[in-house]
Amino acid sequence: MPADYEIFDLGDFGLQRGATIRGCKLAYKTFGTLNAAKDNVVVYPTWYSGQHYDNEWLIGPGRALDPAHLFIIIPNMLGNGLSSSPSNTPEPYNAGRFPLVTACDNVRAQHRLVTELFGIERIRLVVGWSMGALQTFHWGALYPDMVERIAPFCGSAKCSRHNIVFLEGVKAALTADAVFADGWYTTKPARGLRAMARVYAGWGFSQAFYREQLDIKTLGYSSLEDFLVAFWEGFFLPKDPNNLLTMLWTWQNGDISDNELYDGDFAKALGAIKAKAYVMPGQTDLYFPPEDSAFEVAHMPDATLIPVPSIWGHFAGGPGTNPVDVDFIDGKLKELLAA
Missing domain, CATH: 1.10.1740 (Rna Polymerase Sigma Factor; Chain: A)
Incomplete structure (x- = not known):
């Protein structure tokens, strides 16, 4: 069966922690058509252990992410088995020797895909669940002049100690x-x-x-x-x-300020996000409690805290498990895209 995704070749891709993945591959799938103005772009990163298939529940006719109007790019995270990963990288960086990859590395790879392959200069929305939310925050902090809106749900800008x-x-x-x-x-x-x-x-x-x-x-x-x-x-x-x-290492070391732009100043990194943001924690999420999101929103210039009113915990945010939560998140995305 042919693959339903494309591969973007990053060449020799240098990582934050010093290693280089040679012949680094970024797997991605697109939905819809890029318009002439290239201003209908949504970037929708994957989550822990998920692949692009696992994001498709939020895309469809009549949804906020409607391919009839938007050009939606789902980039697969490094390490998820489709992009360069321990399971598909040749020796010597195979298996247990695969190098350490940060969320910053992932987003910089995705930025190359978006700019080099598609020639996109503005992104209408970056959205993601869980580790997808971590990457969403990174997009806002690393490329503040490019990203117009962000909607991280059930995720954080920095992995908490808990x-x-x-x-x-x-x-x-x-x-x-x-x-x-x-x-x-x-x-x-x-x-x-x-x-x-x-x-x-x-x-x-x-x-x-x-x-x-x-x-x-x-x-x-x-x-x-x-x-x-x-x-x-x-x-x-x-x-x-x-x-x-x-x-898991990428998740644990997630921090939008852990780069040369912000030198570990988390509040400064949050303050640099210019995008209009809807930050949507799950009301009962045990990984990412709403109080962590409240801290983030308090330090962002144009952010609104919108807890998802659900007892489904982290899975209020995906992968499409509870239809009521799906409709709530979809409704907020429609509101944000219209703003």
Whole structure:
């Protein structure tokens, strides 16, 4: 079956932490048509472990992201298995040797795609969920004169200390599997992936989601254990462990001020974002609580805090799991695009 995405060749791509990915590949998919003025552009980055397919729930006729009117670019994150990743990079940077990639590296690669391949100078909207939101904030801070609007939802501009701790638990569960072999596994470390999934299960949805038994009553699983196995273990088992760890490092080290423009001054980086911003945390998100978003919005010149009123936790933001939350986010994106 032919691939439904394109590859942009970045050549020898230098990374923030000093390594170079030779023949670096950025996978992307587009929807709609770039207009003559090149002013109908939306950039919609992917999230932790997700690929462009997993973003398509927010795109369609009558949606804010309607390909009849907008040219939507979904760039796949480095490490996600389609763009350059541990699973597809030749020796010596293969598998456990794949270099450290920052969110800044990702967005600079995406900027090259947008400018070099398409000749785009203005972006109408950058939008993303979770790690896609992290990249959205980076777009606003790194290219403030290019980006007109941003809509990060269920994500942050900097990985919090609490979030780092959660991810350490995820990483420890995965790498404790003896089959993992420091990233040089020859068979899938399924035990580690299943353990990782169970750690994740306590974070992806809120306490209220489990209290109300939405896993059974709404999603249709037959029991809590069925949900843990069929949904969560099923979610992570097909994914490559080294790819997951590469993206996990990117997430933990996410910080829009960690570059030569802002030298670690987080408030300065937030203050430099000129885009009109709708920052939409999930009301019950355990990764990215609304108070973290409130701090960000307080330091941004043209930002509005809009919590998503949902008990679906982090998954209020995706990937299209709860139709009510999808409609809420879509409605706010329509409002922002019309502003």
